[in-house]
Amino acid sequence: xxxxxxxxxxxxxxxxxxxxxxxxxxxxxxxxxxxxxxxxxxxxxxxxxxxxxxxxxxxxxxxxxxxxxxxxxxxxxxxxxxxxxxxxxxxxxxxxxxxxxxxxxxxxxxxxxxxxxxxxxxxxxxxxxxxxxxxxxxxxxxxxxxxxxxxxxxxxxxxxxxxxxxxxxxxxxxxxxxxxxxxxxxxxxxxxxxxxxxxxxxxxxxxxxxxxxxxxxxxxxxxxxxxxxxxxxxxxxxxxxxxxxxxxxxxxxxxxxxxxxxxxxxxxxxxxxxxxxxxxxxxxxxxxxxxxxxxxxxxxxxxxxxxxxxxxxxxxxxxxxxxxxxxxxxxxxxxxxxxxxxxxxxxxxxxxxxxxxxxxxxxxxxxxxxxxxxxxxxxxxxxxxxxxxxxxxxxxxxxxxxxxxxxxxxxxxxxxxxxxx
Numbered sequence: 001x002x003x004x005x006x007x008x009x010x011x012x013x014x015x016x017x018x019x020x021x022x023x024x025x026x027x028x029x030x031x032x033x034x035x036x037x038x039x040x041x042x043x044x045x046x047x048x049x050x051x052x053x054x055x056x057x058x059x060x061x062x063x064x065x066x067x068x069x070x071x072x073x074x075x076x077x078x079x080x081x082x083x084x085x086x087x088x089x090x091x092x093x094x095x096x097x098x099x100x101x102x103x104x105x106x107x108x109x110x111x112x113x114x115x116x117x118x119x120x121x122x123x124x125x126x127x128x129x130x131x132x133x134x135x136x137x138x139x140x141x142x143x144x145x146x147x148x149x150x151x152x153x154x155x156x157x158x159x160x161x162x163x164x165x166x167x168x169x170x171x172x173x174x175x176x177x178x179x180x181x182x183x184x185x186x187x188x189x190x191x192x193x194x195x196x197x198x199x200x201x202x203x204x205x206x207x208x209x210x211x212x213x214x215x216x217x218x219x220x221x222x223x224x225x226x227x228x229x230x231x232x233x234x235x236x237x238x239x240x241x242x243x244x245x246x247x248x249x250x251x252x253x254x255x256x257x258x259x260x261x262x263x264x265x266x267x268x269x270x271x272x273x274x275x276x277x278x279x280x281x282x283x284x285x286x287x288x289x290x291x292x293x294x295x296x297x298x299x300x301x302x303x304x305x306x307x308x309x310x311x312x313x314x315x316x317x318x319x320x321x322x323x324x325x326x327x328x329x330x331x332x333x334x335x336x337x338x339x340x341x342x343x344x345x346x347x348x349x350x351x352x353x354x355x356x357x358x359x360x361x362x363x364x365x366x367x368x369x370x371x372x373x374x375x376x377x378x379x380x381x382x383x384x385x386x387x388x389x390x391x392x393x394x395x396x397x398x399x400x401x402x403x404x405x406x407x408x409x410x411x412x413x414x415x416x417x418x419x420x421x
């Protein structure tokens with residue numbers, strides 16, 4: 001395969017895994033990001049779960065009715081700003097239209113998540129990346145018969161996708177995670193799922209990319225992209241100073257820019273209907289031995305509260321949740337953080353919440369909850385974006401997918417690609 005110059009826009013988990021896969025193919029890769037470091041936005045402090053067990057897509061009438069019921073409750077897991085916008089309305093209309101594909105998309109996402117998990121573990125071992133990996137499974141919790149019955153229906157789709165997952169009783173739940181306080185109707189346990197610190201993994205992989213010859217342009221804003229005979233000219237400015245930088249010429253361009261991917265797609269003549277869905281997390285500092293002993297080591301998902309947890313090493317406990325449709329707003333709202341803290345105190349009363357770090361990030365959601373992976377309308381333009389709440393879970397597989405397509409295309413002469421476009 002000939003060595004090609006490829007530019008990747010975005011230094012989050014999808015951008016870095018894509019850059020790594022392309023470097024392994026032998027390409028020259030430059031990663032551009034407007035921030036000073038990799039993993040500074042949505043890949044900074046998510047819930048930490050590598051969760052094939054959370055692969056069921058949200059497109060269902062149950063989700064729609066819950067969203068309508070929760071609209072006026074500021075503490076509800078799903079919050080929608082009622083102010084209308086064309087973007088929001090078009091996204092929601094397409095979300096409803098995708099309900100018909102719920103089964104197909106859930107099974108496909110499950111299979112992709114299982115594949116991604118295997119690839120990610122192989123990468124971490126190959127590159128010796130320490131990211132507080134815990135391979136202790138994920139436990140889903142249900143408080144009543146009705147919610148568990150609904151989960152059983154979804155579980156059948158996960159099984160069709162190849163996931164091994166067990167129903168567990170309240171007694172078995174407490175045996176799996178003895179620190180849990182409270183009683184539950186039942187649960188599901190997925191032993192093969194895992195957790196880890198997405199920021200530590202992404203930065204560790206970025207260092208591996210540099211060792212393989214990858215280049216990074218940080219504090220760099222892409223202002224324009226010109227295409228000439230399947231070659232792409234990327235114009236940029238320094239994010240901090242606004243000064244124009246020397247443009248880059250690339251054989252291929254991969255958009256991995258999270259919620260900004262919609263903007264770049266429009267610039268390139270493509271439509272990708274990504275909406276920014278805000279999620280929150282808190283990182284609880286386990287500063288004393290009592291808190292360390294009282295915090296769970298098995299990852300949890302509380303289906304009622306829509307809250308997930310991860311134990312990150314000895315002295316950190318990550319709690320994340322909520323979905324907020326409020327545009328590109330990144331404000332950290334106290335009324336959205338407080339339920340996470342209150343949940344921790346209720347289920348883990350022995351964990352001190354004296355030191356809590358709040359965070360918010362924007363998940364890049366497509367209406368059908370499926371990532372956009374593959375070619376754009378122009379030759380040499382590719383996308384790996386729109387992973388929503390499963391970016392950490394799916395990234396290693398979608399990076400492999402898009403890099404394979406690019407590798408196949410770049411073995412074809414440029415003039416043939418131009419005619420094909």
